[in-house]
Amino acid sequence: MSFKHKHILGIEQMSKEDIETILDTADAFKEINSRDIKKVPTLRGKTIINAFFEASTRTRLSFEIAGKRLSADTVNISGSTSSVVKGETLEDTARNIEAMAPDIIVIRHGHSGAPHYLAERVDCSIVNAGDGAHEHPSQALLDMMTMREHKSRIEGLEVAIIGDITHSRVVRSNIYCLSKMGANVRLCGPGTMLPPGIEQLGNVKVLSDMREAIKNVDVVMMLRLQTERMQGQFIPSAREYHHLYGLTEERLKRAAPDALVMHPGPMNRGVEIDSDVADMLDRSIITGQVEMGVAVRMACLDILTRSARRVEGWA
Numbered sequence: 001m002s003f004k005h006k007h008i009l010g011i012e013q014m015s016k017e018d019i020e021t022i023l024d025t026a027d028a029f030k031e032i033n034s035r036d037i038k039k040v041p042t043l044r045g046k047t048i049i050n051a052f053f054e055a056s057t058r059t060r061l062s063f064e065i066a067g068k069r070l071s072a073d074t075v076n077i078s079g080s081t082s083s084v085v086k087g088e089t090l091e092d093t094a095r096n097i098e099a100m101a102p103d104i105i106v107i108r109h110g111h112s113g114a115p116h117y118l119a120e121r122v123d124c125s126i127v128n129a130g131d132g133a134h135e136h137p138s139q140a141l142l143d144m145m146t147m148r149e150h151k152s153r154i155e156g157l158e159v160a161i162i163g164d165i166t167h168s169r170v171v172r173s174n175i176y177c178l179s180k181m182g183a184n185v186r187l188c189g190p191g192t193m194l195p196p197g198i199e200q201l202g203n204v205k206v207l208s209d210m211r212e213a214i215k216n217v218d219v220v221m222m223l224r225l226q227t228e229r230m231q232g233q234f235i236p237s238a239r240e241y242h243h244l245y246g247l248t249e250e251r252l253k254r255a256a257p258d259a260l261v262m263h264p265g266p267m268n269r270g271v272e273i274d275s276d277v278a279d280m281l282d283r284s285i286i287t288g289q290v291e292m293g294v295a296v297r298m299a300c301l302d303i304l305t306r307s308a309r310r311v312e313g314w315a
């Protein structure tokens with residue numbers, strides 16, 4: 001196994017082998033998360049700073065838990081409690097964080113490219129925990145892991161991703177990841193939320209009719225309307241959006257009989273997904289995604305520090 005990257009900035013830069021290395025490593029970490037004592041000494045003495053300049057529940061918590069389960073010292077800062085509110089720039093914030101000698105900075109930021117900007121200016125590894133509407137690589141990796149767990153493969157899967165495609169970093173990372181792993185992606189949403197040229201990112205078909213988009217698919221991934229990134233009116237109303245693009249039990253019948261329902265969270269029940277579907281025990285794997293997120297993030301932190309830790313057999 002090898003992984004030549006110093007940072008995890010996006011899936012776009014990764015090869016299929018890179019993705020498989022992370023998934024296989026995460027597979028090995030899964031077991032630790034079901035132990036009574038969920039801790040191994042892998043990253044003892046390493047320092048990880050989680051710098052979240054945008055709200056997060058799943059990503060921030062799971063990076064923190066992942067670091068702690070690997071025995072790293074993990075520290076969190078958020079935009080609202082940092083000196084950013086006093087006017088400090090991102091570069092100055094990062095330089096000051098770096099002066100405290102972290103091994104990894106995990107960053108979420110509202111601006112696309114913020115993690116890449118930092119990666120050029122600091123010495124430690126950077127992990128992109130979501131940058132604007134650009135990429136969210138660890139989310140796509142945990143999505144791959146969840147699909148692989150339930151379907152025993154990714155290659156050849158038909159995956160429909162429905163919703164606000166324009167503002168979603170999850171969709172971009174998933175298009176790259178699914179395409180590299182040999183799956184086929186169908187994108188669907190209102191015309192105002194389907195950016196022109198998106199089909200060029202991978203094995204993508206764009207459809208505006210949701211019934212057509214989910215016909216016989218293996219996986220239906222629903223996305224939330226990211227109103228916080230919208231400037232202007234993208235849809236007439238949440239009610240009309242639900243009527244055309246909401247996942248209902250009736251609509252799900254058009255997918256394959258064993259189709260899985262996924263959502264990166266946070267969900268807006270009754271808008272993009274009905275509660276009946278979100279809570280469907282045999283089909284919804286939404287909390288399973290969160291569970292896989294811890295193992296995937298443990299794998300990311302482990303892999304990025306392997307060279308420095310001189311792990312035997314690591315190229």
Ligand code: CP
Pocket residue numbers: 055056057058059060130136139264265266
């Ligand atoms: N999926 C995801 O990124 O969720 P959070 O915003 O809660 O981290």
